[in-house]
Amino acid sequence: MIQDPPVFENSSEYNYLFQDIDDSLLLAKSLFPELLQLSTIDDYKDNIHSLLTMLVDSGYLKGSDYESYFSKLYFEAKIQWKKQQGKDESKLQKSDDDNATIKNYRYTDNGSDEEYNSLEDYAVLLMPFYDKNPNVPKFIDKLLQSRDTTVKLKATILLLRNNKPVADSIIHALAASDKYRFDLYKQLEAIDKQKLFPKTYLNQLDITRSQLAAAYTKSNLYAIQFVDKKLVQVKEKKGFVYYFKYKPEKDDDWQIGISGLQPVSLKEVNDNDDLVKLTNKKIKPNQSEEEQFDKQLKRLIFSLHKSAASFYSDNDYYLGRSNE
Numbered sequence: 001m002i003q004d005p006p007v008f009e010n011s012s013e014y015n016y017l018f019q020d021i022d023d024s025l026l027l028a029k030s031l032f033p034e035l036l037q038l039s040t041i042d043d044y045k046d047n048i049h050s051l052l053t054m055l056v057d058s059g060y061l062k063g064s065d066y067e068s069y070f071s072k073l074y075f076e077a078k079i080q081w082k083k084q085q086g087k088d089e090s091k092l093q094k095s096d097d098d099n100a101t102i103k104n105y106r107y108t109d110n111g112s113d114e115e116y117n118s119l120e121d122y123a124v125l126l127m128p129f130y131d132k133n134p135n136v137p138k139f140i141d142k143l144l145q146s147r148d149t150t151v152k153l154k155a156t157i158l159l160l161r162n163n164k165p166v167a168d169s170i171i172h173a174l175a176a177s178d179k180y181r182f183d184l185y186k187q188l189e190a191i192d193k194q195k196l197f198p199k200t201y202l203n204q205l206d207i208t209r210s211q212l213a214a215a216y217t218k219s220n221l222y223a224i225q226f227v228d229k230k231l232v233q234v235k236e237k238k239g240f241v242y243y244f245k246y247k248p249e250k251d252d253d254w255q256i257g258i259s260g261l262q263p264v265s266l267k268e269v270n271d272n273d274d275l276v277k278l279t280n281k282k283i284k285p286n287q288s289e290e291e292q293f294d295k296q297l298k299r300l301i302f303s304l305h306k307s308a309a310s311f312y313s314d315n316d317y318y319l320g321r322s323n324e
Helices: 012-022 025-029 034-040 042-057 067-098 114-129 135-144 149-161 168-176 178-190 204-215 289-303 306-312
Strands: 223-234 237-247 255-262 277-282
Touching (some): 114 149, 204 223, 204 237, 223 255, 237 289
Antiparallel strands (some): 223 237, 237 255, 255 277
16 A cells, blocks of 8 residues: 555545544554555545544554654644644634624634644644653643633643643633533543532533533524523433523524433532533513423423424424424
C-alpha cells in the first residue's frame, strides 16, 4: 500500500478504505508507523491521523511507536491552533462590527468545525510526550485558554484522563456554563473523575437546565427559565421531569422545554436524557401553562413507545400543527 497507494476519483472511497481498516484495531496497529508516510498525501492525511488517534486513544499504540514523527505532528498542531485563533478572532470581530445591524448576534462556541476536530486529534497524539517534551504542556495549555469552550472542555478531559493537573478555576468555569455543564459532568463520569465536578452545580435543576441548553446546537439560547417539576413514571423508571420555558432569540416568544429523567431522590443526579426536548412549541397566553407543558410531556413519553414513535416523532408530529 505504501509502495503503490491506491488513488480514487471520489474522496469518499478513501473513507471506505479506512473504515475496513478500522474494523480491526489490532491489525491496524501493525501498519504504523510506516503508514504515516502516506500522510504527506492530502487524500490520505485526515484518515491516517484519525486512525492513529483512535489507536493511541485506545492504548494500542504508544508514543514510542511514532516518536520519529513527533516534530511533524507538533508543527501541524501549531498550524491548526493558529487557524483556531483566527476563527475565534474573526467571530469576535464580527460580533463587534455587526452588533448594531444584526439581530441579537452572539458569539457561538460550538467548536464543531474542521479545525477543531484536527486540534482534538493532535492533542491526543501529542499527549504521550507530555512529560518528555516541554512544548506539549505549553501547547495543551493554549487549548485550555481558548475562547472556544468545546476546545477547552476536550483539553480538560484529555488531561484528566491522563492524570494530568487542571486548574480548579477551569473546571468551575466549564461547570458554570449552561451549555457545557452537562457535557462536563457526563465526561467526568465516563473517566471516573466525577468527584471533580463542582458541588455548587451538582443538583437536578442545574443539570437539567444544562441538558436543555446543550440540546440547542445553533448557538446559545437567549434565555431559559425554570417553571416546574413533575414526578412521573416512564416504563420501569420513576423520577422527576423539569419544565423550562426558553427563548432562542431575544424577540422570540417563550417556548416549551422539557428535561429529565432525574432520580426520585432530589439529592441525586444522573445523565439520563430520555426526556430532553426543545419542543419549538410556543406558550399560548390564553391557556394554562401547566396544561400546555403536561400535554407536551405526554407526547414525549408516548414517543418512547415503538407503537407511538412514528405518530409522535418530530416534524410537528406529522399533523402539521406547530403550536399545539
